[in-house]
Amino acid sequence: MFKKFVATIVATLITASASMAADFSGKTVEWLIPFKAGGGSDKWARYYAPLLSKALPGNPNVVVKNCPGGGSTTCTNQFASTSNGDGLTIFGDSGSTKFPYLLGDQRVKYEYKDWMKTIVLATPTGGVAYVSPKTGYKTPADFKKLKGRELKYGSQGATSLDIIPLLAFEMAGLNVKPVFGMKGRSAGRLAFERGETNIDYQTSSSYLKVEKTLVKEGKAIPLFSWGVVNSEGNIERDPTFPNLPHFAEYYQQAYGKKPAGPAFNAWKSFLASGFSAQKMVFLPKGTSADIVNTYRDAFAKVLASDEFKSSSKKGLGVYKQVTGPAAEGILKAAIAADPKSKEWLKNYLTKKYGVKF
Amino acid sequence: MIDTLLEAFVLIFSGAHFLYLLFGVCLGILIGILPGLGGIVGFSILLPFIYGMDTVSALAMLIGLIAVIPTSDTFTSVLMGIPGSSASQATVLDGFSLAKQGQGARALSAAFSASLFGGLFGATVLTLIVVVAKPIILFFGSSELFMLGILGISMVGVLSGDSFVKGFLACGVGLLLGTMGSSPATGEWRMTFGSYYLFDGLKVVTIGLAAFAIPEICDLLRKNKTIATKEEPLGKGWAQGLFDTIKNKWLVFRCSVIGTMVGILPGLGGSVVDWIAYGHVVQTSKDKSQFGKGDIRGVIAPESANNAKEGGGLIPTLLFGIPGSGSMAVFLGGLTLLGIEPGPSLIEENLKFTYVMVWSLALANVVGAGLCFALSNKVAKITTIPYGILAPFMIMIVCFAAFQVTRSIYDIYTLVVLGAICTLMKNYNWPRPALLIGFVLSDTLETYLYQAVQFYDWNFLLRPGVIIIFIITILSVYLGARNSKKITTNQTIDIKDLFKPTVQNLFIGILYCFFGFAVFDSFQHNLLGGIFPGGISIIMFATLNYAIFVNKQWLSASVQTSFSSDETVDLFKSFSWILLLVFLNTLFGFVISIFVFFIVIMKNKTNLPNRKIIIISIAALAFMLMLSHFMVLDFPPGLLQYFMKLPWPLN
Structure with a gap:
């Protein structure tokens, strides 16, 4: 009697899961985010999830599932080992997932090229650096004053996305001492507001808030944005902050020449993967073209919707969200850092911050 | 301000807003009762639904959820000895002892009434202070937070009772366990034994379950009776619990202040608050002899503090967009979805929404405490269920909760290893609270010490805030030492x-x-x-x-038991039940193992007929499946799942 009971249950379950099709009605899509709840990637996914739910055929319930660990490598490895998805599991990465991949972190067991055909969305972002007026810096003309003193920066770690600000400050000739152990960019901002640090940066959506408060009150002066890397590999102004010079412009203004050299090349290629192509959505490798296209269409629908247009600036900044085959090109650019740049950066991190690879 | 406050009050009661608040409260009660699940899980369930909801309803629902978790988590802490959430670990010490003495009802009633007061206090402070809180938050920099960490550590002294050296060493174990994983200053990986799992360090939920739940389960399995050993009608004690809270009204007030302050300061984390309150009550009590053995004040203190914390925690979240805890981080995400930006606008043009949150917090505390009171007569019956039936259920919940920490099977292995060590600690009178305090403060101490030295050099010790907190620390150690008698x-x-x-x-x-x-x-x-x-x-x-x-004196044990003594053998036997589930899980995954495990353990520990055993096992399984389905939680997989693709729920 008991055996029969179990057999019935198992049989029901098998038939239930077998009736899968491109229509997702009544299903639940799990959106894996390899970061903590409440972080930037989490907010991004939670912003998109309900819109995606409306755009997918059958309006499945889209839930965001956080699986942090190993600086995002643990969950990414797990996702990389799944293949031929049924479209009910999708994955969102970030620049912090790409950096360990590019730097050859021993924990990385994933290969971005596997997802070339299954990328369904790419979301760029940017970042803006700012300093405290107590440094004596009010306008770019005060750059010398800034150069002459020690600046403190609250950092999350030398191998995190902070590679970009730290290297930018160094190339600009600023004497910046990073203080590590910040638990996120918002902790960095708090330390800045307390006056413990005097130089800081925020990614675009957070900087929009800084602009409204600290900058307006005169407690922070913007320096430059990182800029965005365009398809030709050149840096152009950040569309969210068109009035701010980007790093290369700022450098040229200060030194009368364009930045160049191995440091700048490495910086540029890591900027491309860390910011200009920061967050992406993938289906598992080997997922059928039908399902991939269903998702690409759904995201195209999201991007064209009025709801997205009216709410996206606040949530994402003004960056062109890319889906469809064009996203493949962005992924290619994001992992295109040449071996020389990668080597240079590794050496730099080891020499300057004692990072072991 | 008063106008806005009243306007917000009317708003909550208009339309369906109050119903959403109730829904949030009910979900919060459920999540609080389930160990290991906290506000993060609750918010994650609700967030998909708030999109497009009207702002007031959504805020009422979210706040309703977070407000009652520290009220209802008391059920599990008091009745089963398993911390219902990381903010009520300290409640276990005296709450569970009281339950074992048949005074579960009294403990619950004292806890709920203290929670109610704490919650209302937090809401009041939020109302008054939110307009002027900014300088307070900015005053507490890395140096001050470090010194607060030291103040927290000084509680170890009073919590260790007569065995100070053991407490000191246990705290050291906690501090060192807290340093596992990446170093805040250099990012190096410490004490990882080459395991990627340990790269991220251990988590407080795992340590809490290992320190309290596992040793209690072993103990109860060994005795194989009901949790409450004295026969007392459960209905009794309600009035007494209430009376206890009223009698200790100043304690409730002080601990509410402590809770709110800890909440306001981002960087200390919610899991410290109960310990600081508990340390405070032990320190300031003349008669310390009953603490840990069932002193009602040991329940009242942490419970008033952990509810008050939520009101305090909203202040940095709303003013700066800086969350003080994981659940506040998710709440912040929810605000973004609603189009509310944290920052000065919430005390200027959007003050209305801030006060909607204040009222929701206050109402949720009232409704939540009321519901918990109403439920508790039923729920308290748990303590009269024979342990042979209750134990498999508790082991199942504990393993499932531990697995949710990082969703790795290693979470469960870590739980078992640490659980074994803590079981030894319990049996040989090593204070486990000291270990936990060391653990929760380890990262705070190291990070802020390093940052303070980088920012201010060693001059940070001369900052006025640091000196004030230092004087408080000295005073508190002195007060604690004055009343304790040397043994x-x-x-x-x-x-x-x-x-x-x-x-x-x-x-x-x-x-x-x-x-x-x-x-x-x-x-x-x-x-x-x-x-x-x-x-x-x-x-x-x-x-x-x-x-x-x-x-040669400090470690002289009161009990020296050899491996072959009955007591030791029994202890090993009861621990091996936990090992059995872990072993089965490693092979077959959670769902299959739970079923087998329930049957085996009940066959062994009870005299129930087979039919009943199977019905209970199926009921337990159904409960887990529903939980996993509605909360979108995974089960720990085993080798079977690694080699075969199985349909839900066996995957």
């Missing part, structure tokens, strides 16, 4: 005793190796990465050596 024993241990094969010696041996290894490991790193664990492990290692070879 001297004439018992000494011979070195030879230490090599006898006894369980206590096994534990001391483990400790010796652990400290020794920590010393070794800390020398493998850069100066900045190794100095904190290095300093602590050297002090601990030296203390342990001194205790063993020179002092």
Whole structure:
């Protein structure tokens, strides 16, 4: 009697899961985010999830599932080992997932090229650096004053996305001492507001808030944005902050020449993967073209919707969200850092911050 | 301000807003009762639904959820000895002792009424202070937070009772466990034994379950009776619990202040608040003899503090967009979805929404405490269920909760290893609270010490805030020491005793190796990465050596049991039940193992007929499946799932 009971249950379950099709009605899509709840990637996914739910055929319930660990490598490895998805599991990465991949972190067991055909969305972002007026810096003309003193920066770690600000400050000739152990960019901002640090940066959506408060009150002066890397590999102004010079412009203004050299090349290629192509959505490798296209269409629908247009600036900044085959090109650019740049950066991190690879 | 406050009040009661609040409260109660699940899980369930909801309803629902978790988590802490969430670990100490004495109802009623007051206090402070709180938050920088960490650590002294050295060493273990994983200053990985799992360090939920739940489960399995050993009608004690809270009204007030303050300061984290409140009550009480054995004040203090914390925690979240805890981080995400931006606008043009949150917080506390009161008569019956039936259920919940920490099977292995060590600690009177305090403060101490030195050099010690907190620390240590009576024993241990094969010696041996290894490991790193664990492990290692070879009194055990004694054998037997589930899980995954495990353990521990055993097992399984389905939680997989693709729920 008991055996029969179990057999019935198992049989029901098998038939239930077998009736899968491109229509997702009544299903639940799990959106894996390899970061903590409440972080930037989490907010991004939670912003998109309900819109995606409306755009997918059958309006499945889209839930965001956080699986942090190993600086995002643990969950990414797990996702990389799944293949031929049924479209009910999708994955969102970030620049912090790409950096360990590019730097050859021993924990990385994933290969971005596997997802070339299954990328369904790419979301760029940017970042803006700012300093405290107590440094004596009010306008770019005060750059010398800034150069002459020690600046403190609250950092999350030398191998995190902070590679970009730290290297930018160094190339600009600023004497910046990073203080590590910040638990996120918002902790960095708090330390800045307390006056413990005097130089800081925020990614675009957070900087929009800084602009409204600290900058307006005169407690922070913007320096430059990182800029965005365009398809030709050149840096152009950040569309969210068109009035701010980007790093290369700022450098040229200060030194009368364009930045160049191995440091700048490495910086540029890591900027491309860390910011200009920061967050992406993938289906598992080997997922059928039908399902991939269903998702690409759904995201195209999201991007064209009025709801997205009216709410996206606040949530994402003004960056062109890319889906469809064009996203493949962005992924290619994001992992295109040449071996020389990668080597240079590794050496730099080891020499300057004692990072072991 | 008053107008807005009243406007917000009317708003909550108009339309369906109040119903959403109720829904949030009900979900919050459920999540609080389930161990290991906290506000993060609750918010994650609700967030998909708030999109497009009207702002007031959504806020009422979210706040309703978070407000009652520290009220209802008391059920599990008091009745089962399992921390219902990481903010009520300290409640277990006296709450569960009271439940075992048949006074569960009294403990619950005192806890709920204290929670109610704490919650209302937090809401009031939020109302008054939110307009002027900014300078307070900015005043507490890295130096001050470090010093607050020291104040927290000083509680170890009073919580260790008569065995200060054991408490000191246990705290050292906690501090060192807290340094596992990446170093805040250099990012180096410490004490990871090459395991990627340990790269991220251990999590407080795992340590809490290992320190309290596992040892209690073992103990109860060994006795195999009901949790409440005295026969007392459960209905009794309600009035007494209420009366206890009223009698200790100033304690409730002080702990509410503590809770709110800890909540306001981002960076201390919610899991410290109950311990600080508990330390405070032990410290300021004349008669400390009953703490840990069932003193009602030990329930009232943490419960008033952990509810008050939520009101305080909203202040940095709303003003700066800086969350003080994981659940506040998710709440912040929810605000973004609603189009509310944290920052000055919430005390200017959007003040209305802030006060909607205040009212929701207050109402949710009232409704939540009321519902908990109403439920508790039924729920308290748990303590009269024979342990043979309750134990498999508790082991199942604990393993499932531990697995949710990082969703890795290693979460469960870690739970078992630490659980074994804490079981030894419990049996040989090593204070586990000291270990937990060390653990929750380890990262705070190391990070802020390093940052403070970088920002201010050692001059940070001269900052006014640091000096004030330092004076408070000295005062609190003095107050704590003044009332405690010294216990001297004439018992000494011979070195030879230490090599006898006894369980206590096994534990001391483990400790010796652990400290020794920590010393070794800390020398493998850069100066900045190794100095904190290095300093602590050297002090601990030296203390342990001194205790063993020179002092000979500190570690003299009250109980020296050999491996072959009945007591030890029983202990190992009951622990092996937990191992059985873990073993089955490793092979077959959670769902299959739970079913088998329930049948085996009930067959062994109860006299129930087979039919009933199967019905209970199916009911337990159904409960887990529903939980997993509605909360979108995974089950731990086993080898079977690794080799075969199975349909839900067997995957």
